[in-house]
Amino acid sequence: MLRSKKTLIVLAALVxxxxxxxxxxxxxxxxxxxxxxxxxxxxLTQKTGSYSIGQKVVAASQSKELxxxxxxxxxxxxxxxxxxxxxxxxxxxxKNIAGKMIIVLxxxxxxxxxxxx
Numbered sequence: 001m002l003r004s005k006k007t008l009i010v011l012a013a014l015v016x017x018x019x020x021x022x023x024x025x026x027x028x029x030x031x032x033x034x035x036x037x038x039x040x041x042x043x044l045t046q047k048t049g050s051y052s053i054g055q056k057v058v059a060a061s062q063s064k065e066l067x068x069x070x071x072x073x074x075x076x077x078x079x080x081x082x083x084x085x086x087x088x089x090x091x092x093x094x095k096n097i098a099g100k101m102i103i104v105l106x107x108x109x110x111x112x113x114x115x116x117x
Contacts, residue, residue: 021048
């Protein structure tokens with residue numbers, strides 16, 4: 001009985017986080033950190049209504065093989081954001097931004113790369 005209560009609490013917490021806009025993203029390119037590349041990590045993001053200059057975000061790239069990308073907002077122009085990944089700068093619509101970076105979980109991306117995600 002105790003185990004089922006714990007399971008229900010964990011499921012309720014996950015649903016609440018989902019409703020609050022939290023997601024796990026697996027970037028294919030972008031900024032590198034001291035613990036590895038963006039593609040070797042999983043990023044916890046939160047979707048918001050707007051993003052400001054300097055925020056790190058996960059966004060869809062125009063290049064399908066590099067998408068999604070972990071980058072930084074460098075300029076805001078209405079519903080369009082300029083996002084740099086350290087190599088190139090591209091304009092991204094607000095609807096193509098998965099969310100702002102909350103935390104990076106290094107090495108978990110390797111597991112997703114093995115199974116093809």
